[in-house]
Amino acid sequence: MxxxxxxxxxxxxxxxxxxxxxxxxxxxxxxxxxxxxxxxxxxxxxxxxxxxxxxxxxxxxxxxxxxxxxxxxxxxxxxxxxxxxxxxxxxxxxxxxxxxxxxxxxxxxLPLYRWFDDSRTVHRVPVNATVGDADREPTVERAVEAVERGFDCLKLKVGARSVDADIERVRAVREAVGDDVALRLDANGAWSRNEAERAIDALAPVGVAYVEQPLPADDLSGLGALRERSDGVDIALDETLAERSMAEVFDADAADVVVLKPMVLGGPGTAHTLAMRARDEGIEPVVTTTVDAVVARTAAVHVAAAIPDVAPCGLATGELLAEDLAPDPAPVSDGSIAVPQEPGVGIDASEVGL
CATH class of the missing domain: 3.30.390.10 (Enolase-like, N-terminal domain)
Structure with missing residues (x-):
């Protein structure tokens, strides 16, 4: 140190x-x-x-x-x-x-997001709620609670149990929250090709927006083939981006959505650059955290705010910490997160003891 x-x-x-x-x-x-x-x-x-x-x-x-x-x-x-x-x-x-x-x-x-793009002023960014991985009834309860708190986009973990059990969990959540709430699934690379095909075929009628990392990170060819056959369910890549370059992802035609973690990509600037490159390729960027403390989390908010018409992002993660380094300048309410307007990230060195 x-x-x-x-x-x-x-x-x-x-x-x-x-x-x-x-x-x-x-x-x-x-x-x-x-x-x-x-x-x-x-x-x-x-x-x-x-x-x-x-x-x-x-x-x-x-x-x-x-x-x-x-x-x-x-x-x-x-x-x-x-x-x-x-x-x-x-x-x-x-x-x-x-x-x-x-x-x-x-x-x-300038606030950091306007340092990236000074053409707009953005006060809030949409975010998803992470419902996580639990049995059917607790999953439904958490989903309903998130919707009652104002979220209209939910992310559910899948892949830790049988495909059939996950299909039933997702169907139960859809029935409980209605058709106006977007559902995203995250398999963390747990499915085989056959399992992924079966799950996506069964869940397409349920109205799933995308499945994140349905196959292992290094199976680019499989992800490309899965994306080609998927009808109505987008394929999102997350873990793959820690192992493969964005150019390789583009070449494999393997993603409809890329999930960008600034901490994993080496900085907010790199994440923003990759987000705009993805947009140029017709791929939707979603910014998330690695359950970071307030400084990195707020920097990720600025990255998302600098992406025009950004999709709901995985930035509502401050509540996963029992303690933090400073008061949160980007609180979450009604399914969106506030974007600080002060110069820089929006946190002073004195607030974090530097």
Whole structure:
């Protein structure tokens, strides 16, 4: 961990309300580093919060940040960025890149989303509620509760039980919430090709908007074939983007939707660039978090706000933390999240102890 007048990091660890299931096991806290970097006369802040299975380890993240801040201590932000390979140390690069962008936007007097695109003013971004993975009745109860809280887009986890059981769960939710609520499914790569085909065929009449990662991340050919035969149910890719380039996804014609996690992609700037590239290819971008703390979560809100007519995004994740680093400048209400209008990300260094 480094600490000098112009560049520093501070470690943190925040408990979750309930354990988060990942491919590497359950996670019961989110640990990472806050990053401070002074640039253009402003203090920018960022967050590097690694997630097992998606990014580098906590130790590798810390070591990379120390190298980067040492290289950039004299104001040479390019030298700092060169120390941070976006594929090898994704979270570390996100932390430094966010701090740099925060300082740039502050220096220009713009909220971060308008630094990306100053043609519009956006006050709110639509978000989905994550209903999660539970048996049929608890799933229905959570779905109804989310709709009562104002959400009109729900994301359900599937793939942890039989295909038939998941089909019944989704049908029960549709019956309970009506036809005006969008339903998204996330299989986390759990299905085989045959299982995915059977599930999508059965759920198309239910009105499912898309299935996220129906096949394993590296099965691009299978995803392309599944997308070609799917009638009325879009295919979204998430885990694939941690392993394959966007160009490979385009070439395979494997996605209707791409789920972009700035922490996994190496920073808000990279996520925004990929979102606009996807739009150019006729693919819809959706911005989500990796259950981050308030700095990274708010930066992701700005990325979503900079995408014209963005679809509901997976940004309503602050409630998954039992504690946070600072008051939330982007609260969720009635199915949308507020976009801070202050310069930069919208959180001062003093609020997070930097």
């Amino acid at each position: 480094s600490d000098d007048r112009s560049a520093s990091t501070r470690s943190f660890s925040l408990p979750l309300e309930s354990p988060l299931s990942t491919a590497s096991g359950d996670v019961d806290e989110r640990s990472g580093f806050l990053v401070r970097y002074d640039h253009r006369g402003e203090t920018g802040i960022g967050e590097a919060t690694p997630l097992p299975g998606w990014t580098e380890s906590l130790a590798d993240c810390e070591a990379a940040l120390d190298r980067a801040l040492a290289a950039g201590a004299d104001g040479d932000h390019s030298a700092a960025l060169l120390e941070l390979d976006a594929k090898e140390v994704r979270a570390a690069r996100h932390g430094f890149a966010t701090a740099l962008l925060d300082a740039d936007a502050r220096a220009d007097g």
